[in-house]
Amino acid sequence: MEALLFTQGLNVVFEALILAMLVLGLAVVMGLLNVLNIAHGEFIMIGAYAAYIVQRAGLPYLLAIPAAALVCGVIGLVVERCLIRPLHYEPFETLLATWGLGLLLRKCVELGFGRGYRSVDIPIGGSVSLFGESYPTYRLVLMLVAVLVLASLFVWYRRAPTGARIRAMVGNPVLAEAVGIRTRELARNTFITGTALAGVAGVMVAPLTPVEPFMGLTFIVNSFFALVVGGMGTVSGLFAGATIIGGLQSVLSAAVSPTSAYIAMLLISILFLWQRPRGLFPRP
Amino acid sequence: MPTSIKMTRRDLVRAAGAAALAVGAPTIIRPARAADALKIGVLVADSGPAALFGPAQRAAAELGAATINAKGGILGRQVEIIFADAGASPAEVAKSAVKLMLSDKVEMIFGSHDSAVRQGVENVVKGKIPYVYTPLFEGDDCSSNVYFLGEVPEQELQKTLPKMVELAKGKTFYLVGNDYVWPRTTNDKAKKYIADLGGTVVAEDYYPLGAPNKFENTVAKIKSAKPAIVLQTLVGGDNVNFNRTFADFNLSDDILRLSCLLEENTLIGIGKDASKNLYSSLGYFADLDLPENKAFIGELTKKHGDKAPQQCTISKGLYDAFVFAAAVTTKSKSLAAKDFAAAAEGVQFDTPSGSMTMTHRHTSKNIFLARCEGTKFAVIDTFAAVPTQQSCT
């Protein structure tokens, strides 16, 4: 029984961390730029396909990370130029435009790769024994990476000048422009960072899930919930949201039943959104 | 008692060969001979979650039509297919069915899609023309003038479960499925068979449909419960997801898995690393080592080359529908509901997976138990003419 509890505990942490990684790109784009990028899941999907191609080519899996970041970054660049900027980063307008974009990206990938499932082999196989219980190595590595990424992001956003500039731009774009921050470039780069991060998340989850053109749709809804429940534009918010949405569902799923857990997660999200409409840790 | 109008196996092989010519003709020239062509509406998944079957469904249907046409068509008329997308909502597909009947004047409808869509189509067809539903499903539908070619849970389980118990040397089952009618019905039937075998069900988990499911929890519970067999009724991406998670947690060496809907595409998604000790029970596998199947696949390869879409039980059923309709009409000489229904009872027809017999508007057929070898299926047992135990009149 303790063994089961221990594994389930790790599962809860794993789900929260993985969700945080999946949300990260969206958190950057939506939390900082107020762009409701509904095509976020499609960038994750493209990242996963990049991982598939890299693995099929017999290249080391780590190469998939820069590859996915590059592909998704370039698509992000084009999208920013052709869709997001012409719509002046307006939340509702970009929501609609990226809905069309998501459909387009799904069909384009389908055109190239077909509709069938692709499988990406686990790059680090085997399991590690922790206190007598074995847990898959790749999942442990993912958890470690997620923690490192989130921690360094936290530090970077607080310390680095770019972080300060983004905060300034978000707080007051006109003033930021006046003090010499090139908001247009900064917004573009922030957007590209968001899409590239989605691609990297895709590489991370590709070995765990079926890789197919519609896989992004399964990520997007939970990502939005995690982001809004947690609070946009802060690292603590991202973490809190992922823990509540991902972790809670995992706990309830183990304790009650997966369907009830899912419904309960939705209802609890409604409660949080009601009582804390700006999220648990909103941007001040 | 089946009558003797069935095509022999050799006939089928020959017919399929002759069909190649007809299939080669581009579909655009259809109107030229449309005068007395018998139009059949075929509902395939061009969009939506099942769209990965779409191309294979189209290919199977086209080959079915060509095969029948090469043998003189249906009631002496050449068959012409009009495809419609069944991947949309039930309302939208029902609308397509109305259009097929009112505008295109189809005289039969064949469909491969989910049960919600089927009920939508049944509502508008209202038994006016024969409607042949081809994929596996949960059974318990007796709408008039509707004919079911797919596997029902009884067929997938009754012979297969004893064999699995034998292979696993254990009788404890863990059931995991998606939370909707097909998995729940299948598991209800399974529990009966398991009880008959003296086995026990240690737990059941149902995962919401269309939700971002993760399976670590269930896998951890399975690890702790140590059943002999995990019976799966998961569909699509969840099926892939569960099986990969299962293998990641190192359970595939000790616990057998039987999936009730594991076809070729899903297995590719699961991948070679996660398919050890994974079994599938279905009425058709593309690699079946039968001459009928070799001919079927051969013709598809001849036409589509390397790009031939991967066949599976879901898509191949549409080929069967043409063979079935031809067999029934040979006997009924009419498409009128009453004549067709009367002739359908007991009709026997040969398909790429062997001979089938329609009884009570469901189809008894061969069921194959296959073990996954990498991303291929190896049939380890064949159960001939498994009855459906459905009782539509």
Added chain:
Amino acid sequence: MAYFLVRSILILAFLILIPPLLGEFWAYQLGLYFIYGLAALGVGLTWGQAGILPLGQGMFVAIAAYLTAHGLLAFGSSPIAYLALPAASVIVAVLAFAFAALVFRGRFEQGPSFSLMTLALTLAAFQVANGWSSVTGGFNGLRNIPGLPGLDGFLDLYYLIAILLGLSIAAVDYLVHAPIGVLWRAIADNERRLAFLGYDVAVIKAVAFAVASGLAGLAGALYAPQQNLVTPDLAGFAFSGDLVIFAAVGGRATVLGPVIGAVVVGVLSAELRDRFPWWEIGIALFFIVVVLRLPGGLMTLFAPLQRFSFARTTIRARSAAPGKPRIATSLSVAFEDVRVRVGDVTILDGLSVRTGEEAVLCVIGPNGAGKTSTLNVMTGMLPRRGGRIVIDGADVLRPEPAIVANKGVARKFQTPSVFPKLTIDENLAVALWAGRWRGFDLLRLGLFGWTSPLLEEMRGRFQFLHDGTRPASALSHGERQILELTMALITEPRMLLLDEPCAGLSHEETAAVIDAIQWARGELNLRIIIIEHDMELVRRLADRVVVLHQGRFLADGSVEEVQCNPEVRAVYVGGSR
């Protein structure tokens, strides 16, 4: 009114003439898309008018469809079955109203949280519909639902759907152009301003959501007999998303747009679906082009036809607005040891101050003294951490803008806060209606003719107010200051809070504004609290001056007294003015 009737009758006639022209299949197909159009009509109403994007309207369609299905199954061929339609629609409207009123209560939020709540609801509803087989028939759906008694075939039902759609369009058209419609657009524009005029914003928003959901309910109620089958996919995310797409493509800000969007997208998809395997790429590109090039949706293309729309430019007979019950005395307010903290920053640190006999009280103090925060905490825009606020002798436990406004407090903000997308007349009308409308007044077009002596006086003083059809966004900064001041005054408050009322005004404007304030004060027996930096202005207006410093009371008295006060001088040393 005549235009409105003509337009509605034309639409209805067009809908009824379709089947003879296009045939039975089109009657069936369009019947389905009209049902979707009904639900989209509601999305357009909440989103395009009130600025609230609902992502889960499919849930209301589904609930009403299941309810109607059970009604039809229970009553079968009895004419009572027809009652299922309005009943289902009303039930979901009431549910929607209760949900929205609860959620909107006591907060101003145009962010995505409400949208996501509706999304979560519909996702949960899908699972419930899927699992609750005994009631919903589960995944495969509730089948064999009888049609409506007396209606045979696709055509009969088409006419019913067409007539109900025509009537619904007319009803929404009316609502949008009625006073309630102006309030909805005012909410989308500047929700806080509306609350500060004393409106119960939560209820007004909830009404919009309820009307929209009632339309979704009507759609669901017609869906059940049209399809004879109700499946959970109505509550699925895809369908709710489609409704939003219909509204966006057609034009969410217009009445007809969402319906046209539903028909265009529906027919386009249906026609392309079976012909081109990659039709979805076409739909995606079409959609992106619409969003980029036609932000107003397809209805932009029909802009030249707008003059046929139900225009309110027709001069309406002026009528006197009902008077407000007036209490002769001016309003008093007292702060007792009020504390406000935001995060780590102390904003008010035990502020105690009260109004006295004076009519005009000026609050001064250096930057960060807590002047504006004092007004904010009094009107419920900042949470209080301690102390008491007494308005008109009564303790205000939970100040909220509307509550405070209804006690007779009007506020003019530092940066002018008007409804930029509304016209001058609409801005003024919204302010004039505040506290004066009763019962179903907000549905009466006659309200647009309301005026009051005070409003006419202001119009006389400020000529630009006559140019009623100009949008407020076209006004200069100074004009907007004056418009907001006028709006505050015509609510006939007992206390007026002004935050630097003359900032950004020219000399002439400043003089005119001061003159108007002086006049209003005499006319209304008004107490005015002004936050001001400009000592010249303070000298001209103030009966009494209160000086704040670092969130505390520092000194008070006449202008001369505080100017001589050593403590005040110490605070201002090195500072400005």
